[in-house]
Structures are given as structure tokens and as C-alpha cells.
Amino acid sequence: MAHVEVDQDTCISDQVCAATAPEIFEMRDDGKAHVIEGKEEVEGEELEMAREAEAACPVDCITVEE
Template sequence: MKAHVDKDTCIGCGLCPSISPEVFEMDDDGKAKAITGEVPEGNQDTAKEAEESCPVDAIKVD
């Protein structure tokens, strides 16, 4: 399973790292990013929750 954040769409609300800090973090530009492309074992549910919670649909987890 892979996680990706579209930086052009991201508004930097910080919701994804608060839901799934093992998968997402805030970058120096104030926008979210996936820590690694591959979602760590055991974090798939929170990564999907972050995707579903993103207010601008900037996250894709598949």
C-alpha cells in the first residue's frame, strides 16, 4: 500500500499527520507529505482514515 500527497491541492491543515503520524508529516513548505511512499505494516487503517478525512482530497492511499 502506498501513500501520496498532492502538494498542489494540499492546504496544510495538518489533519493527516494528527491521524496517522507514522505515515504523514508536515514539510518545510507547510504542506503535508508522505514520510515514505510505502505505508508501514499496521498503519493501513490510519492512512486510509487520513485519506478519507482530507478536506481537499489531496491524499491518495492505495
């Protein structure tokens, strides 16, 4: 299991994470990416997707910690 977080203060709203891992990240009314409710802890395929998004985020504001 790994914990997924987005630092909304750093997020530049380019939607890369929501496009890369739409089952884990969503854009909300504040214009920022958020972890979808219930997806804060991921494993297996979802963990891989979260890591892909973490690597793709241009400002490194996604953290995936095991």
C-alpha cells in the same frame, strides 16, 4: 501493500493527516503535508491509518492505492 501519496499542489496545510496518522504524514518547511520517508508503502495497521487520513483530508489530496 499500498502506495501513499500527497498532492502538495492541492494540500491546504490544515495538518489533519499529520494529526490522524503522525507515523505516516509530516508537515514540512514548504507548509505542506508529505509522506514520511520510508512510509510510501504501507500495510496492516499503517495502511488503516493512511486510509483514515485519506478519508479525513478535506480536499481529497491523499491517495492510498493498493
